[in-house]
Amino acid sequence: xxxxxxxxxFEEEVQRTPYKVTAWQxxxxxxxxxxxxxxxxxxxxxxQRVPFSYKLWKQYLDMRRQRLVGKNPLHWSEDYRKxxxxxxRALLYLRKMPRIWLDYCGFIMEVPDVSTIRRVFxxxxxxxxxxxxxxxxxxxxxxxxxxxxxTGKRVWSRCLRVWPGRIEEYGR
Numbered sequence: 131x132x133x134x135x136x137x138x139x140f141e142e143e144v145q146r147t148p149y150k151v152t153a154w155q156x157x158x159x160x161x162x163x164x165x166x167x168x169x170x171x172x173x174x175x176x177x178q179r180v181p182f183s184y185k186l187w188k189q190y191l192d193m194r195r196q197r198l199v200g201k202n203p204l205h206w207s208e209d210y211r212k213x214x215x216x217x218x219r220a221l222l223y224l225r226k227m228p229r230i231w232l233d234y235c236g237f238i239m240e241v242p243d244v245s246t247i248r249r250v251f252x253x254x255x256x257x258x259x260x261x262x263x264x265x266x267x268x269x270x271x272x273x274x275x276x277x278x279x280x281t282g283k284r285v286w287s288r289c290l291r292v293w294p295g296r297i298e299e300y301g302r
Contacts, residue, residue: 132168136160148179151186158189166197184227187220191230195237203241210241221257228262235269244281247273251285267293 133141140157147153154176161172173190180186194213203210217234224230231254238250251270255263267289274285 144176144179151176151180151183154180154186166193169193181223184224184230187224187230191216191220191233195233198240213237214241225257226259228258228265231258232265232269235266235273239269239273244277248281248285263292271299 137157137160140153140160143153144157154172158169158172158176161169170190170193173186173193176186177183177190191213194216198206198209198213201209214237217230217237220230221234235247235251235254238247241247251266251273254266255270258266270285271289274282
């Protein structure tokens with residue numbers, strides 16, 4: 131990443147206060163019109179200093195994911211794998227954040243690997259408190275309905291053990 135004269139004041143600020151999220155956000159805002167690689171390096175630097183910042187992780191993941199919109203996961207498998215690893219890194223620090231889990235589940239459903247998708251949903255359900263499970267189950271059951279077959283039945287079976295009141299939805 132090349133540092134220009136215009137970047138110096140931001141660079142100095144993040145050097146002075148490396149653990150301040152607002153300093154990194156100002157720098158990222160300044161570089162917002164830059165190329166993807168520059169922004170990715172800057173986000174990586176920021177997240178090394180403030181790894182528990184939900185705001186920075188969310189912005190970074192959204193930026194990376196936006197690049198994959200409309201791209202075939204089979205042809206862009208390396209980029210999809212990098213995105214998956216970014217989500218995994220974010221969850222090392224933010225494993226109780228439902229929005230990160232739901233975004234990850236939404237992303238991973240694009241990958242044509244049923245076992246991987248099922249494992250991510252299962253991990254989300256294990257990591258999040260029961261009070262947030264309803265949000266995960268909505269997405270999980272939607273995916274199970276699209277997949278169908280044995281996997282769909284097993285997902286529904288598991289859901290009905292936890293939420294027996296959803297039996298009416300099962301037949302739809």
